[in-house]
Amino acid sequence: MRCSVCGREAVIKLRHAGLRLCPEHLVARVEKEVASAIRRFRMFSPEERILVAISGGKDSLALWHILAELGYRVDGLYIDLGIAGYSAPSREASEDFARARGLTLHVVSLAAELGASLDELTRLARGKTCSLCGTVKRYLMNKLAWEGEYQALATGHNLDDEAATLLGNVLRWDEGYLARQYPVLPGEGKLVRKVKPMVFLSEREMAAYCLIRGIEYLYQDCPHAEGARSIALKDVLNRLEDRYPSTKISFLRQFLKVRDRFRPPAPVVLHDCPSCGMPTAAEGPCRFCRLKDTVARHASRVTEDRGAAA
Numbered sequence: 001m002r003c004s005v006c007g008r009e010a011v012i013k014l015r016h017a018g019l020r021l022c023p024e025h026l027v028a029r030v031e032k033e034v035a036s037a038i039r040r041f042r043m044f045s046p047e048e049r050i051l052v053a054i055s056g057g058k059d060s061l062a063l064w065h066i067l068a069e070l071g072y073r074v075d076g077l078y079i080d081l082g083i084a085g086y087s088a089p090s091r092e093a094s095e096d097f098a099r100a101r102g103l104t105l106h107v108v109s110l111a112a113e114l115g116a117s118l119d120e121l122t123r124l125a126r127g128k129t130c131s132l133c134g135t136v137k138r139y140l141m142n143k144l145a146w147e148g149e150y151q152a153l154a155t156g157h158n159l160d161d162e163a164a165t166l167l168g169n170v171l172r173w174d175e176g177y178l179a180r181q182y183p184v185l186p187g188e189g190k191l192v193r194k195v196k197p198m199v200f201l202s203e204r205e206m207a208a209y210c211l212i213r214g215i216e217y218l219y220q221d222c223p224h225a226e227g228a229r230s231i232a233l234k235d236v237l238n239r240l241e242d243r244y245p246s247t248k249i250s251f252l253r254q255f256l257k258v259r260d261r262f263r264p265p266a267p268v269v270l271h272d273c274p275s276c277g278m279p280t281a282a283e284g285p286c287r288f289c290r291l292k293d294t295v296a297r298h299a300s301r302v303t304e305d306r307g308a309a310a
């Protein structure tokens with residue numbers, strides 16, 4: 001198999017792009033795609049400060065690496081969720097990556113911010129782990145980006161992630177989510193702009209990129225992701241892609257062309273949370289502060305019980 005660009009030995013075949021690439025040209029393609037997505041969607045300028053959400057997995061570390069390579073002013077944010085058997089190694093992978101490259105990584109722990117780890121929170125709030133995780137992560141990422149005076153918050157969502165999210169939104173015909181699914185979401189007030197510069201790059205390309213670039217990431221997936229709906233959606237898309245290459249890329253690209261037709265059910269009016277001051281769609285305390293309250297109430301009950309037992 002020969003590289004479509006230079007004719008040397010190719011290491012990856014990208015059927016959806018009609019390309020076979022050698023290591024050098026795979027790297028060139030990935031970095032070019034990221035740079036062109038940033039320009040095309042006006043994600044951020046070279047003067048702006050960018051915060052990348054880091055999980056320790058291949059996509060977020062690769063994104064951080066690429067943005068730094070491209071010369072952007074970029075720092076990382078790692079949120080330690082306290083997931084048994086997963087958070088410790090993912091934090092280590094993130095810290096090792098930053099140290100080896102002299103990059104700045106902010107580390108915050110959910111236990112310190114909320115009073116409970118994600119595992120404890122799931123027990124106390126009786127919610128679904130992945131949905132609680134999404135809520136607390138979105139809140140903390142935005143709050144830290146805002147407080148740190150970053151102009152954009154970048155995440156490593158890839159083509160496989162975006163296509164699966166899109167399929168999920170289409171299956172529910174969720175107009176609100178469809179209207180908001182876009183590679184860049186403008187900031188508003190204390191809501192920091194959100195950007196996804198890797199949405200046109202597949203999972204396979206990112207894995208190959210990390211291998212070639214010597215990026216050591218955590219292979220293990222979050223233990224909670226196992227039964228998640230997103231895995232089933234990815235599975236369906238992978239089977240379609242096998243038979244009909246470029247299913248995912250055209251699904252996403254064509255959607256972006258018609259996305260304007262979807263309207264959120266009602267314009268969202270943001271209020272300031274009376275307790276933390278961050279924006280919230282409903283009046284009264286934001287969801288994070290309400291969860292924090294639940295955790296605190298439980299903690300005081302436990303202390304009282306212990307006091308009564310003594």
Ligand SMILES: [Zn+2]
Nearest residue numbers: 003006022025
């Ligand atoms: Zn080549």
Ligand SMILES: [Zn+2]
Nearest residue numbers: 273276286289
């Ligand atoms: Zn709040």
